[in-house]
Amino acid sequence: xxxxxxxxxxxxxxxxxxxxxxxxxxxxxxxxxxxxxxxxxxxxxxxxxxxxxxxxxxxxxxxxxxxxxxxxxxxxxxxxxxxxxxxxxxxxxxxxxxxxxxxxxxxxxxxxxxxxxxxxxxxxxxxxxxxxxxxxxxxxxxxxxxxxxxxxxxxxxxxxxxxxxxxxxxxxxxxxxxxxxxxxxxxxxxxxxxxxxxxxxxxxxxxxxxxxxxxxxxxxxxxxxxxxxxxxxxxxxxxxxxxxxxxxxxxxxxxxxxxxxxxxxxxxxxxxxxxxxxxxxxxxxxxxxxxxxxxxxxxxxxxxxxxxxxxxxxxxxx
Amino acid sequence: xxxxxxxxxxxxxxxxxxxxxxxxxxxxxxxxxxxxxxxxxxxxxxxxxxxxxxxxxxxxxxxxxxxxxxxxxxxxxxxxxxxxxxxxxxxxxxxxxxxxxxxxxxxxxxxxxxxxxxxxxxxxxxxxxxxxxxxxxxxxxxxxxxxxxxxxxxxxxxxxxxxxxxxxxxxxxxxxxxxxxxxxxxxxxxxxxxxxxxxxxxxxxxxxxxxxxxxxxxxxxxxxxxxxxxxxxxxxxxxxxxxxxxxxxxxxxxxxxxxxxxxxxxxxxxxxxxxxxxxxxxxx
Numbered sequence: 001x002x003x004x005x006x007x008x009x010x011x012x013x014x015x016x017x018x019x020x021x022x023x024x025x026x027x028x029x030x031x032x033x034x035x036x037x038x039x040x041x042x043x044x045x046x047x048x049x050x051x052x053x054x055x056x057x058x059x060x061x062x063x064x065x066x067x068x069x070x071x072x073x074x075x076x077x078x079x080x081x082x083x084x085x086x087x088x089x090x091x092x093x094x095x096x097x098x099x100x101x102x103x104x105x106x107x108x109x110x111x112x113x114x115x116x117x118x119x120x121x122x123x124x125x126x127x128x129x130x131x132x133x134x135x136x137x138x139x140x141x142x143x144x145x146x147x148x149x150x151x152x153x154x155x156x157x158x159x160x161x162x163x164x165x166x167x168x169x170x171x172x173x174x175x176x177x178x179x180x181x182x183x184x185x186x187x188x189x190x191x192x193x194x195x196x197x198x199x200x201x202x203x204x205x206x207x208x209x210x211x212x213x214x215x216x217x218x219x220x221x222x223x224x225x226x227x228x229x230x231x232x233x234x235x236x237x238x239x240x241x242x243x244x245x246x247x248x249x250x251x252x253x254x255x256x257x258x259x260x261x262x263x264x265x266x267x268x269x270x271x272x273x274x275x276x277x278x279x280x281x282x283x284x285x286x287x288x289x290x291x292x293x294x295x296x297x298x299x300x301x302x303x304x305x306x307x308x309x310x311x312x313x314x315x316x317x318x
Numbered sequence: 319x320x321x322x323x324x325x326x327x328x329x330x331x332x333x334x335x336x337x338x339x340x341x342x343x344x345x346x347x348x349x350x351x352x353x354x355x356x357x358x359x360x361x362x363x364x365x366x367x368x369x370x371x372x373x374x375x376x377x378x379x380x381x382x383x384x385x386x387x388x389x390x391x392x393x394x395x396x397x398x399x400x401x402x403x404x405x406x407x408x409x410x411x412x413x414x415x416x417x418x419x420x421x422x423x424x425x426x427x428x429x430x431x432x433x434x435x436x437x438x439x440x441x442x443x444x445x446x447x448x449x450x451x452x453x454x455x456x457x458x459x460x461x462x463x464x465x466x467x468x469x470x471x472x473x474x475x476x477x478x479x480x481x482x483x484x485x486x487x488x489x490x491x492x493x494x495x496x497x498x499x500x501x502x503x504x505x506x507x508x509x510x511x512x513x514x515x516x517x518x519x520x521x522x523x524x525x526x527x528x529x530x531x532x533x534x535x536x537x538x539x540x541x542x543x544x545x546x547x548x549x550x551x552x553x554x555x556x557x558x559x560x561x562x563x564x565x566x567x568x569x570x571x572x573x574x575x576x577x578x579x580x581x582x583x584x585x586x587x588x589x590x591x592x593x594x595x596x597x598x599x600x601x602x
Contacts, residue, residue: 016598054429054597076435085599087426091354100349103342104434106335148430 004066012060020211021046033182035198036191038208044191052081080154088133095129119151138165156187233271239294243268340444347448364460367402375470390468395554407500415508439589454501489553503544506581510588533558537565547573
């Protein structure tokens with residue numbers, strides 16, 4: 001049961017006529033960085049638009065911090081949404097864009113100016129603030145949208161593909177900004193199809209495919225928690241001086257299903273249904289002096305691996 | 319009990335805050351209407367009656383200007399009814415109010431407004447009020463300037479005398495009132511049309527034909543046209559021609575209150591639509 005601090009989605013479905021948007025989504029999202037990951041068309045934006053009240057659920061109910069999403073006058077004092085739409089009011093400069101919508105929160109001009117300046121500073125757009133958005137690069141447009149979404153200091157930030165179009169430096173700064181916001185106790189819900197990024201920055205991950213939530217949880221524990229994944233062979237890598245010999249020993253084990261030597265001849269990848277037993281074997285061989293191991297570890301316990309197991313190969317994101 | 323009801327507390331309306339929010343939205347909308355290309359087009363449209371009255375009041379034909387030959391009140395009434403009311407106000411309001419929401423939908427920027435802490439009904443009311451203010455200021459200025467030009471034949475002292483001691487002042491107020499009510503009535507109608515239709519040509523064309531041919535309609539159907547009530551408020555009655563179905567114009571109070579009530583009902587319908595609206599720009 002929600003205590004009004006979380007985002008609660010209860011049995012929510014959304015159909016566009018006969019087309020499924022999302023189906024039977026049940027989630028309770030706590031403060032921190034949560035990533036919503038799925039391929040294009042999987043239902044990420046639909047779910048986010050439902051959270052913001054831009055779409056109405058066909059079934060189920062949603063509340064954000066205990067507020068129904070049908071009450072914008074209360075919800076949007078605490079909620080900021082950076083949508084996927086790359087469009088802006090015609091002729092607006094970056095400053096005007098952030099400032100004018102802040103005035104709609106009922107702030108006086110002085111306070112609105114202060115918050116506009118702070119938001120532009122946080123996204124690194126101070127120097128371009130008085131240029132027209134129409135002349136901004138893709139990355140700058142992405143950042144000005146982000147500034148507008150966070151300017152009023154919302155407790156919940158929903159950000160649809162916020163890292164799209166950002167160069168590596170700005171990307172790193174933006175991720176750091178998300179961490180700061182989450183560190184202040186806020187909800188930061190990010191959608192992405194770039195898995196290695198959310199893997200690094202998220203506290204929790206929600207995997208969505210074809211409108212269904214296929215897994216959710218903390219990234220390190222997700223693999224273990226998902227039974228379907230646990231039954232899949234785990235990929236392990238070993239960097240060593242005698243990979244061919246080690247491959248031969250590995251094939252003697254019944255739980256090893258596949259071995260692949262590295263092109264440089266300095267290691268191997270293998271798939272095993274019992275990684276613990278394989279790692280014990282490696283430790284014994286090292287102790288016996290049979291092989292010198294430079295590095296060993298799971299190669300696919302990250303989010304990408306979980307995703308690959310749960311979502312059809314043809315839908316696999318980048 | 320729903321999830322939201324478990325924890326949400328009913329919010330009391332902070333009227334001061336709401337007034338600031340509405341003020342912010344009205345200013346935003348006014349800037350959009352008056353500081354863009356839209357304002358130039360409206361400005362040119364509102365200057366047309368001024369130009370026409372200037373022409374008929376200053377160019378003599380056969381030794382007399384048109385104003386002098388037919389009488390300035392009759393000439394002005396004719397220009398106001400046919401050109402201003404019959405075309406410029408109608409199409410000017412169509413241009414502004416149809417795009418009030420439709421323009422932002424096509425621009426894909428409406429969601430920014432819907433993501434602010436304002437009830438959607440308030441968004442409708444504030445945008446509409448700003449548009450009425452912008453359009454009315456332009457068109458009422460046009461009415462004043464064009465009306466003043468009918469005094470070209472009599473000069474400044476004649477104008478002052480007619481406006482203060484004669485019927486001129488009362489007539490001017492009536493024309494200004496009709497201009498304002500036309501903006502209110504047509505404005506509400508085209509705001510709704512903009513929410514319902516993606517392309518204005520067919521609905522606007524049908525409405526225009528209905529409004530312009532209202533004089534041929536039977537009495538019961540005349541009551542369903544905006545222009546019927548506006549014409550009832552005009553100070554100089556003109557004939558609608560030999561084919562017109564003649565009916566007594568409604569009393570001024572009925573015309574004014576009827577148009578205001580009409581605008582309120584149409585805006586309520588618009589608010590209902592936008593309240594249920596989903597943002598799916600791909601469909602637009």
